[in-house]
Amino acid sequence: MASNTNTDIWIAGAFAAFSVDLLVYPLDTIKTRIQSPDYKKLYTQDGRASRALFRGLYQGVGSIILVTLPSAGAFFTTYEALKYTLNDAVPPNSTLFMPQPVINAVSSGGAELVSCAILTPAEVIKQNAQIAKKDVKGVSPTMQVLKEFRRHPFRLWSGYTALAGRNLPFTAMQFPVFEHLKQYFMERRRKQKGGKVDGIFERASITAMSAGIAGSGAAWITTPIDVIKTRMMLAAGRERHQAHESKDLGKFLTEGLASKSSKGMWETAKEVAQTDGIRGFFRGAALRGVWTALGSGLYLGVYEGGRFYLEDSRKAKEGDAVMEKERDWSKVKVGIGGSRSQGDAVRKSGWQDEAD
Known part of the structure; x- marks a missing residue:
């Protein structure tokens, strides 16, 4: 693990997400419209994609x-914290063995649970x-949606x-395969360059x-x-009045989220199967594969480059500070000492004679 601080990791991750959102957001919008239940009615004409599918591709990007x-x-x-902790707790020669792919999977899973709690409302x-x-009145789509959820946040x-x-x-x-491929390509590159990979x-x-x-x-694989x-x-935005909703956040999270969401997933799956068949579960799969390849590549590439840049910058500053601190000017002799051209006899300079 690179010697990054939590601040380095946070900044690099946030910058990577910001960069990717701006670049690949239009593809995500098209994917959402293709997967929506109203796709054929709103975004197709005579069996072909209509212009409406490609309009307003940055709607909702701000949130x-x-x-x-x-x-x-x-x-x-x-x-990074979970991966470091698990690697430290389960050393290679320990009796408690945990393969590296399992460590990567557990670490990414724990990280996703934290991330999803923050991301869900914006999603x-x-x-x-x-x-x-x-809206004909000029109200942005994001504000329209916020208005719908204002009474039932x-x-x-x-x-x-x-x-x-x-x-x-x-x-x-993704992450076990990603870590394995990264290590493989890094080792291959090191062999080609004589044991070192240079440059961010x-x-x-x-x-x-x-x-x-x-x-x-x-x-x-996860498209269904x-x-x-x-x-x-999308259904959460259309259903304005639901009897099970409560103003008690604690009750909603413990009861509504646990039971109603699971039932909602099953009911939604049955609806997709009844209306679109098995093919409906893979609607937008090709686009999602291309979008994710581009997005994940940029996302983790920018993140990796960002954290190594921050690490190198910090080390350079720390190195300069250490050199400045350890330098002992009292041991530096000016005008005194042996010289190959002068022999052993070296005269003091004029300002030193005055000081004596």
């Missing part, structure tokens, strides 16, 4: 960027804003179970390639859960 920054920082901080707002029609967390249900298997598959850009490129390969496969999650979050 997700604001919450993604702390969410991504929390994910990477938790992931619900984002996905409902992505399919919202622009607890519904913003109704998709937590579905989001965690998608992200946990995704990261459990080279490290970031290897990380991005490894993350893209691992992410695309995991994305395709992603479809269910999208349908549930």
Whole structure:
């Protein structure tokens, strides 16, 4: 593990999330619209994709960027901390054996549970804003969605179970493969360059390639859960009055989230199967695979490059400070000492004669 501080990891993770959101958000919007139950009615014409599918591709981006920054920082901080703790608690020669892929999977899973708790409300707002029609009065889609949830804000967390249900298997598959590929490509590059990988850009490129390969496969496999999650979050925006809603946050989290969300996932899955068949569970799978390959590559590549840059910058500053502190000027002799050209007899300078 690189010697990064928690601040380094948080900043690098947040910057990576911000960069990726801006670049790949339009693909995420198209994916959400393809997976929505109203796709054929709203975004197709004569069996083909209509122009409406490609309009307003950045609708809802503001909410997700604001919450993604702390969410991504929390994910990477938790992931690195858990991975370091487990590696330290289970040394290679210990009687308690835990393979490295298992450590990576457990660490990423714990990090996802923390991240999803922060991200869920923004994800619900984002996905409902992505399919919202622009108001004639000039009200933004995000504000329209916020107005819908104003009376029932607890519904913003109704998709937590579905989001965690998608992200946990995704990261459990992606991160072990990602770490293995990164190590493989790093070792291969070291052999090609005589035992060393130089430069932040080279490290970031290897990380991005490894993350893209691992992410695309995991994305395709978890697409059915992603479809269910999208349908549930869009349904939360359409259902304005639900009898089970409560103003008691504690009761909602302990009862509503545990039982109602699980039932909602099962009911949503049955609805998808009845209306679209098995193919409906893989709607947008190809686009999601491409989007995730690009997004994961940029995400983890920028994160890796960012944390190594911050580490190198901090080490450079610390090195300069140590050198300045350890330098003992009292031992520096000016004008006194042996010289090959002068022999052993060296005269003192004029200012030293005056001092004596």
